[in-house]
Amino acid sequence: MRWFMGLVVLLTLAQPVGAAEQELELSINGRTTLATLRTPTSMASDTPFVVMTHGTLAHKDMEIIQGVAKALEQRGIASLAHTLSLGLDRRKGMYDCAMRHDYVAEDAVAEIGAWVAKAKSMSRFVFTLGHSRGGNQVARYLAANETPPVAGAVLLAPTTAGAEAGLRASYVQTYGKPLEPLLEKATKAVAAGRGGEWMDAPGFIYCRNAVVTARAFSSFYAADAAQDTAALVARMKLPVLVFAATKDTVVPDVAASFGPLAVSGGGGRVQLDKIEDADHFFRDLFAEDVADRIAEFIKQAR
Numbered sequence: 001m002r003w004f005m006g007l008v009v010l011l012t013l014a015q016p017v018g019a020a021e022q023e024l025e026l027s028i029n030g031r032t033t034l035a036t037l038r039t040p041t042s043m044a045s046d047t048p049f050v051v052m053t054h055g056t057l058a059h060k061d062m063e064i065i066q067g068v069a070k071a072l073e074q075r076g077i078a079s080l081a082h083t084l085s086l087g088l089d090r091r092k093g094m095y096d097c098a099m100r101h102d103y104v105a106e107d108a109v110a111e112i113g114a115w116v117a118k119a120k121s122m123s124r125f126v127f128t129l130g131h132s133r134g135g136n137q138v139a140r141y142l143a144a145n146e147t148p149p150v151a152g153a154v155l156l157a158p159t160t161a162g163a164e165a166g167l168r169a170s171y172v173q174t175y176g177k178p179l180e181p182l183l184e185k186a187t188k189a190v191a192a193g194r195g196g197e198w199m200d201a202p203g204f205i206y207c208r209n210a211v212v213t214a215r216a217f218s219s220f221y222a223a224d225a226a227q228d229t230a231a232l233v234a235r236m237k238l239p240v241l242v243f244a245a246t247k248d249t250v251v252p253d254v255a256a257s258f259g260p261l262a263v264s265g266g267g268g269r270v271q272l273d274k275i276e277d278a279d280h281f282f283r284d285l286f287a288e289d290v291a292d293r294i295a296e297f298i299k300q301a302r
Helices: 063-074 107-120 133-143 161-169 171-175 179-191 214-221 229-235 254-261 285-301
Strands: 021-028 031-038 049-053 078-083 126-131 152-156 198-204 207-213 240-245 270-275
Touching: 021 107, 031 063, 031 107, 049 063, 049 107, 049 133, 063 078, 063 126, 063 285, 078 107, 107 126, 107 133, 126 133, 126 285, 133 152, 133 229, 152 285, 161 171, 161 229, 161 254, 171 198, 179 198, 179 214, 198 214, 207 214, 229 254, 240 254, 240 285, 254 270, 270 285
Parallel strands: 049 078, 049 126, 126 152, 152 240, 240 270
Antiparallel strands: 021 031, 031 078, 198 207
16 A cells, blocks of 8 residues: 555564563654554464554553553453654654644554554454544544455544534634634645645644644544544444443543444444443553453454
8 A cells, every 4th residue: 555655664672572562663654653562471373463543642651552452461462552653753652732733633544554564464363443533543544445454443432523523613612712714724725735834723632822734733623524433434344343431521422423333232243332430541440341342352353
């Protein structure tokens, strides 16, 4: 595929071969991205392997990603949790809101694909997992492939078309200025070939008083069919497991969005699992519940 052009793999092991946890580096389109590889005690070519993508402005070491990865390792499942570059080299931790923003949602597709390729060099049974906006980005990656590149996908509280519409509608309440003039300015700049033009915005995603390119602002705030994760999943052919947290206030409509596609608790291609009392981040023992269900899903998909 196009996005593999110029891909150079730079693999560094922070621990000896055979260790349960290793730090990896991958150069994608000129930027070095980072990941953590976790493997069970017995690792073979048929060991299930999950490539994990975090949510908005987050990173591979956040609690939900680490918690689920470690729980999967205990269940004999390897994982590779990567940090999206968001336009930066060797990015670590949460994105610093004081920095300028120049990245688009679609950038994640190439990075997910590169890490999936790396995972497939280690296992024949690779799955993808995405949390929140990472779930939408995983869905974008999978929907762009006519032939499924992985054995299945897991979406943890993925963003929905409704949640994205809600962010646009609440912009004026959150940041004190209407979204429409800013979005119109960004959209016109992109259409004129000036997507790299910098804008001062009262807010961008979670960041106040942000400096952001027109292409970045348009990517995250313009209505886009690709923001409808359920519609993307409907186009896929591979098995998909969707988790909805009953106390999720960030993306509260996951169950409503995916319900028409899913057979809750059954064996359909799209399965919906509601985790009672969990919030958007599936903290503490909820990560164990998630890992149990993922292990069952992988067993079915294989």
